[in-house]
Amino acid sequence: MHIGVLNGPNLNRLGRRRPERYGTRTLAEVVADLEEASARLGVRLSHYQSNHEGALLDWLHERQDDLDALIVNPAGLTPFGRPFCDALSETGLPVVIVHITQLYRHYGMDAQDLFRETATAYIAGLGWRGYIVALEHLHHEATK
Structure with missing residues (x-):
C-alpha cells in the first residue's frame, strides 16, 4: 500500500506558529511519527507540503496513479481551495x-470546509495524532 500525505499552507510552520492552538510538534516530527507507524504497518508513504495550491495540484497529478490512498491536511486552503478539492475528488482514491484542531472552535459554526464532502473519513481535533489515526484507518480498510 502506498499513501500520499499532503500538507497545505503554513504547516511548514508547525511547532512555531500558534503553538497554543496547533501544538509544539514540528511537521518533521509528525512525518517521523508517520514513518514509524507506516513501517510497523508495512505501508509506504510519500510526503509533500507546499504553501502553494498549484504545487499541491502538480504533485498530486504527477503521482496519483501510483497511490492507493491520500491523507490530506488542506490547512489554509480549507475554505476556498476548490481546484485542489476537485483534483482530490477526481483521483477516485480514498481521502482522509x-x-x-476543530475548525468550528476557532472560526464559528459558519466555518467553511470545501473538503469535507471529498473525504472518505474526516478527522478533526486530535492534534498531530489525527495523522496516525488516518493512516491506521486507511490500512485497516485496505486489509479487511
Missing part, C-alpha cells in the same frame, strides 16, 4: 482529511 485531517485537521489538527
Whole structure:
C-alpha cells in the first residue's frame, strides 16, 4: 500500500506558529511519527507540503496513479481551495482529511470546509495524532 500525505499552507510552520492552538510538534516530527507507524504497518508513504495550491495540484497529478490512498491536511486552503478539492475528488482514491484542531472552535459554526464532502473519513481535533489515526484507518480498510 502506498499513501500520499499532503500538507497545505503554513504547516511548514508547525511547532512555531500558534503553538497554543496547533501544538509544539514540528511537521518533521509528525512525518517521523508517520514513518514509524507506516513501517510497523508495512505501508509506504510519500510526503509533500507546499504553501502553494498549484504545487499541491502538480504533485498530486504527477503521482496519483501510483497511490492507493491520500491523507490530506488542506490547512489554509480549507475554505476556498476548490481546484485542489476537485483534483482530490477526481483521483477516485480514498481521502482522509485531517485537521489538527476543530475548525468550528476557532472560526464559528459558519466555518467553511470545501473538503469535507471529498473525504472518505474526516478527522478533526486530535492534534498531530489525527495523522496516525488516518493512516491506521486507511490500512485497516485496505486489509479487511
